[in-house]
Amino acid sequence: MHDIKQIRQQPDAFDVGLARRGLPAESATILALDSAWRQSVQQAEVLQAERNAKSAEVGKIKREGGNADALMNEVTAMKDRLAALEAEAKTHEEALNAALATIPNLPADVVPNGKDENDNFEVRAWGARKDIKNAKDHSDLGPALGQMDFETAAKLSGSRFVVLKGQLARLERAIAQFMLDTHTEQFGYTECSVPVLVNDTALYGTGNLPKFKDDLFAANTGHFLIPTAEVSLTNFVNDTIVPEEQLPMRLTAFTPCFRSEAGAAGRDTKGMLRQHQFYKVELVSITAPESSDAEHERMTNAAETILQKLEIPYRTMLLCTGDMGFASRKTYDIEAWLPGQQKYREISSCSNCGDFQARRMNARLRRMNAKGTEFVHTLNGSGLAVGRTLIAIMENYQNPDGSITVPAVLQPYMGGIVKISA
C-alpha cells in the first residue's frame, strides 16, 4: 500500500516509479479519488461537529431541567444529510483504497530498468560448474531410480504433482532439516511452525490479495492455502506495534506451499520444477526502516550459504524493474546451476518490501523515548526452495550409472548414506 501523502506531495515521482515497472501513470486518478474523498469527509465532519455540539447542549439543558425539544428536532432534521455525506465519504474512501490496493510497490533507485528476466543484472557468481558429460535431467534420473513417480501423483491429484519414495523422499526431509539448522544456528532465525491455511486479511497484508486471487487455492471455509510461508510469518506483526528493541525479528519456517499458477500453464511442464505443491524453507525479517537494506544483504547471504555448503554453483541476480514481484522494492534471485538443463534456474528470491506490506498490515514500531510510531520494513526470502534444491543436488551430484552422491553436509541427516541408488 502506498502512502497517499507521498503521492500528494510527489505525484510525478510516483508515476515515474510506475513507468519504470512498465505501468501507466496513476497519480491523476488517485489524486482525483483522494480529493473527492477529502471533500466529502470535510463536509461530513462539519456536520458532525454541529450535531455533537447540539447534542451536548441538549444534555446540558436536560440536566438543568429545561426543555430541549426544539434543539432535538433540529438535530433530527439534519440526520438525512449527515447520513448521505457519510455514505458518500465511505464510497470515495473505498474507491481510493481499492485503487491503491492493486498498485505494486515502487522500485528502489538501485534497481535496473528492464522489461523481463533478460534485463536482470548478475551481481556475482559462485562455484565451478562441473563438466558432467551427458548430464541427465532430474526427471530422467528420479524415475530411473524408482524413487520419483509422476504417474502415481497424477492418479491422486493430476498434473504438476509428484510422489517421492525411498532415499529421495528422505533426501527431501534431510534438505529441509539442514536448511533450518543452518538458519537457526548460524544466522539467528527463530524456527516457527505455522498455519498453512490463512484468512484473506493475512493475504491482503502481504499483497497476494486482492490482485492475485487466481494464483491461490481456496478452501471452502474462507481460508486459502499459503503460496509461501512469507504470508504466515510476515503477518506475525499484523496490526501490531513492535518495541524497537525487539527488532530485527528473524523468523524461519518449513512449510508446504501451494500455487495454482493459472497463468503459467505450459511452462516447465516436465519434472518437478514447477508444481502446485512444494516444500520451502522461508526466511522473514522485520526491521526498522534504516536497517532493511543491510538486512536484505544479510538474508541473501544466508540463502547463498546453503548453496555454498551444498557446493552447488549459483549466480545472484538483481532483478530489473520488470521482473520484480508486486510487493517488492528490491529483489535478488539466486539461481542454481542445473546441468541437466544447462541453465541457471531460480532457487531463491529475496525481497525487501520496505514499508509496503507494513502499511497494508498496519505493522509499526515504537522507538525508545519517542512519541508516535513508524511503519516497520519487511523482508522475505527463500532459504531455499526444497524441491528445487533436490533437483539441483540430483543433477549436480549425478554419477554416470544414474546414482546420486549425497553432499557431505547432508550425510549426517541421511544416516550416513553416501550414495542414492536404485
Next chain:
RNA sequence: GGACAGGUGGCCGAGCGGUUGAAGGCGCACGCCUGGAAAGUGUGUAUAGGGGUGACUCUAUCGUGAGUUCGAAUCUCAUCCUGUCCGCCA
C-alpha cells in the same frame, strides 16, 4: 458442535445513555528530593485523518459490522476472537 463468561489506551483495569478520549494503576519521559541511588513526590504520556506557518482546532476510534437515540464504551441484533466446562477427534 453444545452451555456459560469475556473482548476498553504500550500493558493491567474502572466505567448510572449526556464535559468519558475514557477514572485508577503499571510502564515510560521530564522535574523535585538525595553525596549518589532506591523509596517518596510533582507534571506529562493513545492512534489515525482533516484544517492552520504556529499555539491550536475539528473528526473518527472502547474486537468488527449494522441498528435504536437529540446523544452510545454503555441499549438491541449479527459476526469474529479469547477463556472455562461438556461432547467429538489426530
